[in-house]
Amino acid sequence: MDEATCIARALEGDLDAFNQLVLTYQDSAYNLAYRMLNDPDAAADVTQTAFIAAYRSLKTYRGGSFRAWVLRMVTNACYDELRRRKRRPTVALEPLNREDEEIESPAWLADNHLSPEEAVQMREVENAITHCLQELPEDFRAVVIMVDVEGYDYNDVAQALGKPLGTIKSRLARARLRLRDCLAGFAELLPARFRLGREEIS
Numbered sequence: 121m122d123e124a125t126c127i128a129r130a131l132e133g134d135l136d137a138f139n140q141l142v143l144t145y146q147d148s149a150y151n152l153a154y155r156m157l158n159d160p161d162a163a164a165d166v167t168q169t170a171f172i173a174a175y176r177s178l179k180t181y182r183g184g185s186f187r188a189w190v191l192r193m194v195t196n197a198c199y200d201e202l203r204r205r206k207r208r209p210t211v212a213l214e215p216l217n218r219e220d221e222e223i224e225s226p227a228w229l230a231d232n233h234l235s236p237e238e239a240v241q242m243r244e245v246e247n248a249i250t251h252c253l254q255e256l257p258e259d260f261r262a263v264v265i266m267v268d269v270e271g272y273d274y275n276d277v278a279q280a281l282g283k284p285l286g287t288i289k290s291r292l293a294r295a296r297l298r299l300r301d302c303l304a305g306f307a308e309l310l311p312a313r314f315r316l317g318r319e320e321i322s
């Protein structure tokens with residue numbers, strides 16, 4: 121079944137058709153949640169919550185990008201989770217696995233062709249990026265993850281976040297500047313090619 125057929129059948133109550141849509145978009149949904157929350161268990165829970173919400177709200181879908189519609193559910197669920205964490209005193213610099221152990225080399229930054237020295241350098245970059253992403257305000261983090269990490273189209277991001285295109289572009293520009301400022305604070309830890317001069321930041 122193509123997507124349009126799956127959506128039409130799901131709207132008629134066909135659970136198998138909806139499950140096909142879940143299979144199509146569950147990786148995108150999880151990846152967004154993981155990078156928003158930096159916690160695999162929370163990301164899995166949020167993804168499940170988002171798809172349940174999507175199924176219950178399916179009759180409110182009015183066309184357009186179904187992926188963007190689902191990602192809006194995911195983003196809202198992430199915001200809910202982040203609100204519950206407001207009193208959490210610190211955010212781990214190192215990404216963790218399901219056993220709360222540090223991930224030596226997360227799959228999304230893995231490169232099997234790196235030398236041991238390059239792998240260590242890439243780990244430093246990964247740690248810095250993870251930390252700086254988590255330091256961004258929630259709305260900035262969502263935009264930069266969707267556009268710069270996941271590679272989504274601006275229009276899809278605008279639909280997913282329910283914001284005008286101009287707002288998305290403005291938030292992205294400001295998020296990038298904040299990331300560069302944050303990463304500049306890690307200059308001594310990072311390989312020379314990743315260091316940003318002040319002229320690049322301004």
